[in-house]
Amino acid sequence: MEQQEQARQKHDSQAFAMESLVRVAIAEPLLHDIVNRDLIAYLRANRQARVELLPLDNPFNPQPEDAHILVWLRWPESVLPCMYRSNFTMRPLGTLEYVPCVAKRYARGRAHRSDRTILEKFMLVQLQDYATVPSLAPWNRVVNQRRAGVTTLRSYGTMRELVRWGACLGLMPYYVPRLDRNLLALPDLLPGTMEVQAWLAVSPDASCRPDVSAIADMILCAFNERRGLF
Known part of the structure; x- marks a missing residue:
């Protein structure tokens, strides 16, 4: 009986742990x-x-x-x-509104927020999950037109680091440069609103x-x- 009671208590303890x-x-x-x-x-x-x-x-x-x-x-x-x-x-x-972003250290003196030639001056970094999202089509068209200078990856954190330290241009929520003062949003770079x-x-x-x-x-x-x- 004692062994049965111990087994029951162990089972109840495991069940509680799983429940929690x-x-x-x-x-x-x-x-x-x-x-x-x-x-x-x-x-x-x-x-x-x-x-x-x-x-x-x-x-x-x-x-x-x-x-x-x-x-x-x-x-x-x-x-x-x-x-x-x-x-x-x-x-x-x-x-969330999405906009292209670039590190201020690389954009300083090289680009204006509405200067589309910036797209040719930097490498692009693309999150794989964004590639087929219809509302992000303006950005995806730019990426698809590139024959070189594009890095595709799955990690959002790594994409942020590439934009910040790797002289890359990447698509991020509009609020990101407000969280990271090292980044610059380029809201007028592409036509339309990406949400x-x-x-x-x-x-x-x-x-x-x-x-x-x-x-x-x-x-x-x-x-x-x-x-x-x-």
Whole structure:
């Protein structure tokens, strides 16, 4: 009987541990620029929390899998992903305007914000996930017309570093130069407006859990506090 009771307690302990795990899948640009600081503060204040950050293979086409919370990117007028049909609680977080950016150290004395010849003066760095996004078409056309001088990659953080230190021109949300004073936005370089929306979804199976709700609220607060950037 004693062994059975110990086995039951061990099983209950494991079940509780699994229940307390919160899986969060979030697009790298949003984690890097907006949520990161608040997430660190949350984890410092809740040292017993168990959080697993899951990568999104494609931030514009997220797959829920085992995630309790998803934060992803969506271009205007695109079809809502499969979470919509799975009764996920979904809400928009904001609209991000994208613009070409360059490091001030390399642009100084070489370019004006509306001077299209800057496109020929710098290497271009392209996030692979942006290549097929219709709302980013003006930038993608420039990249596709280039026969050389283009670096394509998957890491948003690495793209930021290449723009900052590698004399590259890259596409970023309009707020990035306000977060990094070393970067210069070039809003008049390309015609039209390039916009992407940020969305939040919470799994219906976990929406009533306090730990899941707390992290979802933390993400909402992070976006609300930075509303002036959008």
